[in-house]
Amino acid sequence: MKETKIQKIKKDDSSAILRMFFLNFDNKIINFINMFSLAYQIVSTLIQVYFIITNISLELITRYSTMLIVNCYSMFAMIFLIIFEKNMIKLDNFFISFAWSIDNAGEVTARDIKGTSAKINRIICFMLGLNLIVMIIYFPFCGNQSELFIWERVCDRYFGIWSKLFYHIYFATIPSLVYSGVRLGFILIHGIWNLKNQVLLIIAYILKISDDFADLDDWQKLHSVQYQNAIFERLCLCIKHHVTLKRHIRQIHEIVEIAMPWFLLFATLIFITSIVFVLNYIETMSNVLKLRFCTAGCNFALVLIIFCEAGQSLVDETGRVFEVLGSSSWYIWNVKNRRILLNFMTNCVNPIKFSFAGISLDYRLAVS
16 A cells, blocks of 8 residues: 655646736835836826816716726726735745645646646736737827827826826836736636646545555455555545635635625726717727727636636536545445545535625626
């Protein structure tokens, strides 16, 4: 019999791109740029709101409210990251402290996880490239900004000869806002895929239980104290890991549930104002503006698809744990091991899933 030994995960085990781009809170230069961008955008947003209030008209509200709300969402995301930075680092360190390495899986499972991780990293690189293209298209040198942004009119009104300087600083700080706007989502995706991989490792470990006793037939296993003790030890190990995963999910929920109502509010407002904008100005929209809307829409759709795919795969794999346990060789286990199996199956009846305010992160969200 082989000794039951679990290797812990390494930081470079998987999801390297996600960790490098979205979980790096230690870069002082990036942190300074983000803080400056946040301060500048808050002040500029307040000035824009003041301009709209003092010159209020239906045209100003319908034309410029969409981008103002998008900016408010990005600023909220940046502030949220600043407030919960230590919590996210603590969660990541906690995950690393208990997570299993893919080396614990069989060769086939390890290859599948590595292949999936490589595919995810390629998708993330593509998404980052698409976000870069969207940002470039929204820069002033790609076309007139006055169709979407009121900042040019505000600068001309209040800053005189300094208007160009404040105007260009405003757009120079937008990449930081875009980065913060998508960062929270990709951090959540990082957590979901890590959880899914851990569930896959539990399944692989359960399936490997009998591999070390392949030289024994069912009758010998039934009466082998060594085999029954090994089953007991490995079932307890899997249960402990499964319970820890659920605890980790609850910790993630505690953070996400704070932000979810605000994100739903911003998403609703952005959707409504975008529809109003298109209905009012579709006939006068320039080709550049149409391109900007299309690229931004495609970017949002791809992020939503990745979210739903990650959430659905977590539901599917956690549902498989129950099926694998049910198809195990429980009939040659002793009474104590059967009781543990029943307890384990009871804990696995409901698949692990992310659900916020009645909205589940799965394929149904993408369809709706």
